[in-house]
Amino acid sequence: MKAFNYHSASSVKEATKLASSNSAYLSGGMTMIPSMKMRLANYKDVIDVKKIKDLHGIKVTSKSVVIGAATKHADVANSKEVQKAIPSLSSLASRIGDAQVRNRGTLGGSIANNDPTACYPSACLALNAIIHTSDRKIEAEKFFKGMFETALKKGELITAVEFQIPEKSHYFKFPNPASRYAMVGVYVAKHKSGVHVAITGAQSVVYREKNMEKALNDNFSASALNGISIDTSELNSDIHASAEYRASLILSSAKKAVEHCK
Amino acid sequence: MKEVTLEVNGKKVTKQIQDHTLLSTFVRDQLNLTGTHIGCDTSQCGACVVHVDGKSVKSCTLLVADIDGSKVTTIEGLSQNGELHPMQAAFKKHHGLQCGYCTPGMIMSSVDLLQNKKNPSDEEIREWLEGNICRCTGYQNIVAAVKEAAKNS
Structure with missing residues (x-):
């Protein structure tokens, strides 16, 4: 790994002040450190944001669950409050990576990285999330721009994510057996305002499958998805799965997600 | 520096x-x-x-x-006063290793598992150890060792 200067910020203000065109924020580091070791990324300054108190904690109200950006996956998975308010969200967190990754990796880090196969981005789209940053609030719909690309501006820091509590929901992941990343992950959430079906792992960026949402709005059952055809033109095709196989996984995973909704 | x-x-x-x-x-x-x-x-x-x-x-x-x-x-x-930690002793007893390269990590990870769950099932042990790769044992004896350590601690 190439040398850099390590800074530990104690407030959001201090962190954003330290940021430059050649810096990056460090949270759990579960992607960032391996990327720097492989020389895929390198920075002059690395600004650790984990010691910022405002970035920690879980707050549950009747309508939403607000999770601090530096909250670890293990803490979301084990939170009794999250388990009660949105069981699909704590369950998603409990199956990210492996135990050691969950002991370090954070929510903010995951969505800032926006890996096309990461789990959390699908939760943000399915649960109508609002991403709180050092500057503003961004709707999830406008946040995930493309592969590893978000609406974040240089030096903008995610402080928390606000998830809307659905009537019922479930996340079904078909994991790659080696990496545990989603080959396909389908997050179904039934809100008063309508059903969201968010899909990760299948395209270059997380997206909502509107045809499925329409069918489930009319009839919220797995059988409503029978006969829905998935367009394969935008689907990833790689050594793990062809586009056609992913299309099949999307349909079967979506059905399972609907069946397990609670 | x-x-x-x-x-x-x-x-x-x-x-x-x-x-x-x-x-x-x-x-x-x-x-x-x-x-x-x-x-x-x-x-x-x-x-x-x-x-x-x-x-x-x-x-x-x-x-x-x-x-x-x-x-x-x-x-x-892990070991205290020259005595193997119960997890180390169980790996030794059940031969939860062959070449031994993965063993330190396996043991540290397994000790953390028992801190989180006192009596894990086979499936829970395998799930927890997803991030620890062993290319020799086929995991059978590792799972047996973790179960024994859970019983003894």
């Missing part, structure tokens, strides 16, 4: 490190604790698992600067 102070296996150590020093190289090269193995060096294999403030982490993906002031336990810190 930075000065950090850590408690490693119960002993306070203060060392000069570079900002980008990883915990795995720090314990091996600066503290001569070579029981922590570096396998894949990409945080997938789990040979480098140690405990930081009581929780298992992959030391090849952790900056020492990041954990200044923390307590670190490596495989060398």
Whole structure:
């Protein structure tokens, strides 16, 4: 790994002040450190944001669950409050990576990285999330721009994510057996305002499958998805799965997600 | 360069490190604790698992600067008064290893499992050890060892 200067910020203000065109924020580091070791990324300054108190904690109200950006996956998975308010969200967190990754990796880090196969981005789209940053609030719909690309501006820091509590929901992941990343992950959430079906792992960026949402709005059952055809033109095709196989996984995973909704 | 102070296996150590020093190289090269193995060096294999403030982490993906002031336990810190830790004894008894390269990480990870779950099922053991790769044993004896350690602790 190439040398850099390590800074530990104690407030959001201090962190954003330290940021430059050649810096990056460090949270759990579960992607960032391996990327720097492989020389895929390198920075002059690395600004650790984990010691910022405002970035920690879980707050549950009747309508939403607000999770601090530096909250670890293990803490979301084990939170009794999250388990009660949105069981699909704590369950998603409990199956990210492996135990050691969950002991370090954070929510903010995951969505800032926006890996096309990461789990959390699908939760943000399915649960109508609002991403709180050092500057503003961004709707999830406008946040995930493309592969590893978000609406974040240089030096903008995610402080928390606000998830809307659905009537019922479930996340079904078909994991790659080696990496545990989603080959396909389908997050179904039934809100008063309508059903969201968010899909990760299948395209270059997380997206909502509107045809499925329409069918489930009319009839919220797995059988409503029978006969829905998935367009394969935008689907990833790689050594793990062809586009056609992913299309099949999307349909079967979506059905399972609907069946397990609670 | 930075000065950090850590408690490693119960002993306070203060060392000069570079900002980008990883915990795995720090314990091996600066503290001569070579029981922590570096396998894949990409945080997938789990040979480098140690405990930081009581929780298992992959030391090849952790900056020492990041954990200044923390307590670190490596495989060398498990045995007490010359007695093997119950997890080490169970791995020995059940032959939960062949070449032994993954073993320090396997044991550190398994000890953390029992901190979280006292009596894990086979499935829970296998799930927890997803981040620890063994290419010799086929995992059968590792699972048996963890079950025995759970019974004895």
